[in-house]
Amino acid sequence: MFDKILIANRGEIACRVIKTARNMGIKTVAIYSDADKNALHVRMADEAVRIGPAPANQSYIVIDKVMEAIRQTGAQAVHPGYGFLSENPKFAERLHAEGVAFIGPPTGAIEAMGDKITSKKLAQEAGVSTVPGYMGLIKDADEAVKISTEIGYPVMIKASAGGGGKGMRVAWNDAEAREGFQSSKNEAASSFGDDRIFIEKFVTQPRHIEIQVLCDGHGNGIYLGERECSIQRRNQKVIEEAPSPFLDPETRKAMGEQAVSLAKAVDYTSAGTVEFIVDGDRNFYFLEMNTRLQVEHPVTELITGIDLVEQMIRIAYGEALQIGQDDVQLNGWAMESRLYAEDPYRNFLPSIGRLSKYRPPLESASDTCVLRNDTGVYEGGEISMFYDPMIAKLCTWAPTRGEAIAHMSDALDGFEIEGIGHNLPFLSAVMDHPRFVSGNITTAFIEEEYPDGFEGATLPDDQLHKIVVASAAMYRLAEIRRSRISGRMGNHERVVGNDWVVQVEGQDFPVTIAGDTAGADVRMGDQDFRVESDWSLGQTLARVKVNGSLLTLKVSKIAGGFRMRNRGADLKVYVRSPRAAALSKYMLEKVPADTSKLLLCPMPGLIVGVDVQIGDEVQEGQTLCTVEAMKMENILRAERKGVVSKINAGAGDNLAVDDIIMEFE
Structure with a gap:
């Protein structure tokens, strides 16, 4: 077995990998940017190496810097976590060239499945059900509109190298297709260095269900059941569970077998996830394959008892799977709530700052309840604008879905976070929502149940x-x-x-x-x-x-x-x-200041572009400017008709929350 592995990542996933490595008796190396000098993963690892300034494109995704850290520490293998370099075939090639094991799939599988266009073609060839769409390269917005019209609205515009909801837009008409194409290209170029875009039919009333697979280098492949990931906001998963309350055994088996067939078709090894969209009649269509560990992997671990990180390490070392398909038993129900540094009362906009209080409920395990909290932060630590806004992944397990939900509700009630905006109240509200409790959910759940945003729960x-x-x-x-x-x-x-x-x-x-x-x-x-x-x-x-x-x-x-x-x-x-x-009936209430003639920056971020000039008359819904925060572009629009009287910020300016961008007459 490996003596030392380097984790080419940060935050909660780096901490998660360190825990399993420690249990296996393997020493760990952390890498960190200037922003993460005092981060939890740095404290937990046996060694830590600085790799550059805070921006990820100057540190965590610079292959040369990661390779130098490997040489300095003598690490024999690298676990990439998710995001960053986890699905970068050039990184895997560099590791192979220097005799360092990549705790992930072969380069060929990454290239085939990491590209959404190629992966869909391969899925079709492997007999996997796929969504109708256009897989060729799209040169400009005009062509995007033409293709969208031919497929039929609504359509999903997606970055070929995308993930985590970045570079993804739903368009319901020509105008949205044109605008979405450009925004998707911008986000894709910024986040992945690859601005290729493809378009496919957007399935209405869909459920997002994914299959976890494990394949070794000896021809063995199994699936570990499914995860329901339908509670999403802006195409970013918020709550996941395993198993799905919607699937029957027959559909689960068919999806699992197709997922394994696809993995074997590209000689896949390691843990991977095949994502499907499932309609109301349990027809399922291939979306993509993620050639890495998924954020939501803990719920699969909780219902199967299988440590996926351990399996990845053993497979990378060359061991054969000791688990057959008949050995996989789904036991009970697991829930995962993603705690994000985002303010649900401000349309879920990112929030940064210091965690003046961070006190999660205590982790525990018994025959009737498991409480698990995967995190990469601590009280007094800082949430940076440079990285993903995730604070923690709170998970519960119980024998039944209802009990798992009840335990999650109690755990969320006891989770104390202060100092930044966070989505704990929203997660609690979802757990108590009758539609969620019933299991009658789709990827449109948040949009349908909170069309005007979240203003707090109304208690019975x-x-x-x-x-x-x-x-x-x-x-x-x-x-x-x-x-x-x-x-x-x-x-x-x-x-x-x-x-x-x-x-x-x-x-x-x-x-x-x-x-x-x-x-x-x-x-x-x-x-x-x-x-x-x-x-x-x-x-x-x-x-x-x-x-x-x-x-x-x-x-x-x-x-x-x-x-x-x-x-x-x-x-x-x-x-x-x-x-x-x-x-008290005679006491006056404080009236908030009138900001109706101001455009305030809704989050800490970078002004990407300003689309109007002083003196312009703007119409309701018109684009005013674009703000980038945590690698996501946010388009700010006019709420009503008006004339621009002053512009206080321009492209390249970094703004804080409520800084005035422009004023109106």
């Missing part, structure tokens, strides 16, 4: 009532403790009353409370509640039992109450005496 009455009585008991307990501080009110304790009014979501809830220790009896209307907790003032996470049901709350103190976060809802809960509650 029973959940809101639990928060009301918990808040009342917690507030009164805190008041009692404050009243007992030595020296207050002379020698007399301040008397804390039993009657309170809880104000939340524009509603008043009069309550009466008895008890002043870890338990309290609360009367609200004609209902009685028993509230029990060991929470104390200052703790930011409260685990409260209300009538025996566990409620996990993120708690922040505000004047006259708490900010409570639970199940995707972000609530200001005021607990007041009846007199104070009555007077």
